[in-house]
Amino acid sequence: MKNLHLPLVIEEDEDGFFIISCPSFNGCRSYGKTIDEALSNIREAIDLCLEETSLLK
Numbered sequence: 864m865k866n867l868h869l870p871l872v873i874e875e876d877e878d879g880f881f882i883i884s885c886p887s888f889n890g891c892r893s894y895g896k897t898i899d900e901a902l903s904n905i906r907e908a909i910d911l912c913l914e915e916t917s918l919l920k
Contacts, residue, residue: 871905873898888912 874882876894881901885891893908894903905908 867909869909871902873901885909885912888916 867888869885872884872886876882880894880896881898882892882894883901883905884893885905890907891905891912893901893904895904899907
C-alpha cells in the first residue's frame with residue numbers, strides 16, 4: 864500500500880472534540896476526543912472514500 868499525502872482540516876468544537884475533514888473527498892469527515900483518535904478515525908473514513916471511488920470506475 865502506498866502512502867497518500869492529503870490535506871486535512873482540523874477544528875475543535877465547543878465540547879472539546881476534534882473534527883477532521885479531508886477536502887479531497889466530498890463529505891469525508893470524522894471526529895475524536897483527542898487529535899490522535901480523530902486522525903485514526905479519518906484514516907478509516909479516507910479508506911472508505913477511496914474504496915468507493917475505485918468501485919465507481
